[in-house]
Amino acid sequence: MTSGEDFLGTERFKLRRRLGMGGMGVVYEAYDLKRDKAVALKTLINAEPSYIYRLKTEFRSLTDVAHPNLVSLYELMSDGRYWFFTMELVDGVNFLDYVRDGESIGAEPTVLSLEELDTLETLPLPITSRAPSFNEGRLRIALKQLAQGLNALHENGKLHRDIKPTNILVTPEGRLVILDFGLVADIAQQKLEPSLAIVGTPSYMSPEQVAQRPTSAASDWYNAGVMLYEALTGRLPFDGNLVDILVKKQSVEPPPPREISLEIPEDLSRLCQDLLRLRPESRPTGGEVIRRLEGEMKTVEPSAEIHEPADEQLFGREEQLRVLEDAFLTVKKGMALTLYIYGTSGMGKSVKDLVEAANAVVPRITPAQAQQMIAAGNTVVVDVRDAAEVESSGKVAGAVHIPRGMLEFRADPESPYYDQTLTKDKAVIVYCAAGGRAALSGQALKDMGYGEVYNLGGFGDWAESGGAIDK
Numbered sequence: 001m002t003s004g005e006d007f008l009g010t011e012r013f014k015l016r017r018r019l020g021m022g023g024m025g026v027v028y029e030a031y032d033l034k035r036d037k038a039v040a041l042k043t044l045i046n047a048e049p050s051y052i053y054r055l056k057t058e059f060r061s062l063t064d065v066a067h068p069n070l071v072s073l074y075e076l077m078s079d080g081r082y083w084f085f086t087m088e089l090v091d092g093v094n095f096l097d098y099v100r101d102g103e104s105i106g107a108e109p110t111v112l113s114l115e116e117l118d119t120l121e122t123l124p125l126p127i128t129s130r131a132p133s134f135n136e137g138r139l140r141i142a143l144k145q146l147a148q149g150l151n152a153l154h155e156n157g158k159l160h161r162d163i164k165p166t167n168i169l170v171t172p173e174g175r176l177v178i179l180d181f182g183l184v185a186d187i188a189q190q191k192l193e194p195s196l197a198i199v200g201t202p203s204y205m206s207p208e209q210v211a212q213r214p215t216s217a218a219s220d221w222y223n224a225g226v227m228l229y230e231a232l233t234g235r236l237p238f239d240g241n242l243v244d245i246l247v248k249k250q251s252v253e254p255p256p257p258r259e260i261s262l263e264i265p266e267d268l269s270r271l272c273q274d275l276l277r278l279r280p281e282s283r284p285t286g287g288e289v290i291r292r293l294e295g296e297m298k299t300v301e302p303s304a305e306i307h308e309p310a311d312e313q314l315f316g317r318e319e320q321l322r323v324l325e326d327a328f329l330t331v332k333k334g335m336a337l338t339l340y341i342y343g344t345s346g347m348g349k350s351v352k353d354l355v356e357a358a359n360a361v362v363p364r365i366t367p368a369q370a371q372q373m374i375a376a377g378n379t380v381v382v383d384v385r386d387a388a389e390v391e392s393s394g395k396v397a398g399a400v401h402i403p404r405g406m407l408e409f410r411a412d413p414e415s416p417y418y419d420q421t422l423t424k425d426k427a428v429i430v431y432c433a434a435g436g437r438a439a440l441s442g443q444a445l446k447d448m449g450y451g452e453v454y455n456l457g458g459f460g461d462w463a464e465s466g467g468a469i470d471k
Helices: 049-060 095-099 114-120 136-155 187-192 217-233 242-251 266-275 286-296 317-332 352-361 367-376 387-393 404-410 435-447 459-464
Strands: 013-021 025-032 037-044 073-078 083-087 111-113 168-170 176-178 197-199 379-383 427-432 453-458
Touching: 013 037, 037 049, 049 073, 049 083, 049 404, 095 136, 095 168, 095 217, 136 176, 136 217, 136 286, 217 266, 217 286, 266 286, 352 435, 367 379, 367 427, 367 453, 367 459, 387 459, 404 435, 427 435, 427 459, 435 453, 453 459
Parallel strands: 379 427, 427 453
Antiparallel strands: 013 025, 025 037, 037 083, 073 083, 111 197, 168 176
């Protein structure tokens, strides 16, 4: 089995140094010879399908979100042995180091199983007892950027779930960047959260994360509130061992920052107190946080001008089509491959040609024809939409749900994740949120040896026709 710690780079990406390691992956500074620039490269600790799926999920979390306070992601790829993606290399210090002149605490685990709690009951978490000493101007400017970046993420239907100082960097120019989307999740999907893991970093978790209840944008704002409390007071809201802290988080609210020091600005103390409310619905929304920070913003001189990252230039269309064609030939040889096509709207990043090619080999059928095939039997219907889309609108009655990113694993009889409802002697009807993606998924099945594959198009076509739906 391959390991991210054994990764030595590729012909294109030359490793310079290891930047960090987490529960799922290793991050390196690398030099991209094709782009002629330094990048951050994240690869997996191991290549199990579940890890690959999480890596893809992390990468795709920001593919439709562009914001100067969110790290920019570049390309997701595999060299045949290792999966990895590249992203913007951010040169900066963590949030607390920036606002408190280098005073930050140690790292903590990000995901804890319930079985681990017993072994950690007497483990003291790092607690600080420094006197309040922060740069108010830096703090206000950084807080506003944090709020804007986090609000943009939420407006695009995503939760970070691990907001903490080490996942927030501030560059020498004063630009704040939110990093590490390894625990990102769809807001609409949170009722599907597994019950045997506490997700997040204990000192920064919200009460609902601790109790494994459904999370929301308010959960990320609680995490941010803990960071603000630490910045203002020099210590975390609760002390004690791990279990003590987790119990306190579910039962009490911490003392207001101004009870620790009257030197703390009243408006920031109030904001911090409101972010740390026990009940999620009592915490301010992203828009309200931004308005409060703008309304109370004092005239301060930033240490440097804040720059938005420059737009990446889109590769020429002919070159992209050549790369796509090469990728298509690779897939036909039996290897899974994901490409990230990026660029601003209207720049010509359409995959229209590939969709047309897929439509040529995967026949499009109407909902009425699909109903006839289903009634006749020996047919399986496959929904390749994201889980959040299925959760919000339901699926074709009796359909098997296989997210597009897992299709190659679930449709391969040699895979441990093989879904046995997908047998090659049955007709397969594929649909998605849009017909183009359904056609591409159908073509992937055809290339894997499935003979009779049809494209139903988008789920909306089925719903509008009055077809039966499982909620």
